Amino acid sequence: MVIIVMGVAGSGKTTVGEKLAAVLHWPFFDADVFHSPANIAKMSSGIPLTDEDRMPWLLAMGDAIKTCLAQHQKAVFACSALKAAYRNILHLSEPDVKLVYLQGDFDLLYRRLQARQNHFMKPEMLRSQLETLEEPPPQEAIYVNVGEPLEAIVHHITTTLGL
Template sequence: MILIAMGVSGAGKSLIGEMLAARLGCTYTDGDAFHSVANKEKMHHGIPLTDDDRWPWLGTIRAAIEEKQRAGETAVFTCSSLKRSYRDVLRGTDTDVRFVYLKGSFEMLRDRLNTRKDHFFDPSLLRSQLDTLEEPGPDEAIVVGIELTPEQIVEHVVRTLGLAG
């Protein structure tokens, strides 16, 4: 099984991804690590990424997912996965790739971004990400509100997947 924690910047993808991986006893990979230097520079300077910027990035993450699958490993990734078409690339035709959508209000996300240190993402891009976001429904992702504690979020995901015990 491959889990992808998704949502806009500030939703807590990295923390939840790390916690899910620890809970499941598997590897964690942050999708941001696959961004090109050019993409990181654009975001650092408050320039929104385009689809043309994102397709190679998504393809690289998909290749990493396939590598984990070939090895028979469970793994957790993070990726904003803002559009359904992006999620389709990451999912491919696999039934074992599951998304966890971390959903939050603009105000909560903005507050989190404004207190975050040492990250390349310019908080002014939040509105652009929210405008781009095509929210997944329960048919496409496990949807969980970020007003819950990280522990509650992880517990909700694990129970929804039927892995609690």
């Protein structure tokens, strides 16, 4: 099984993904490591990525997920996966790929981004991500309120997935 933890910047993808992976004793992969230096430079400058910019990044992540599935390796991935088309590249049609959608209100997400240090994603980019976001249908994802404590979030995910 592969679990993809998705959401906009500041939703806690890395924090939730790392904690979930630790609880399950599964490897964790953060989408940020799949970005090209050019993409990171663009986002660091406050310039939103285009679909063209995102494609090599999504394909690299899709390949990593495909490899996990082929090797029957369990893993947790953190990825914004903002659009349905992006999620299709990540093999969500596979029965062993589960999606967790982290939701939060603008003010909470913005405060979290302001508090982050040494990260390329600037708080000003949040509005662009929210405009790009296509929420997954409820039947395709486990919806999680990021205002809840981390332990409660992870418990909700593991319980819902029967893990």
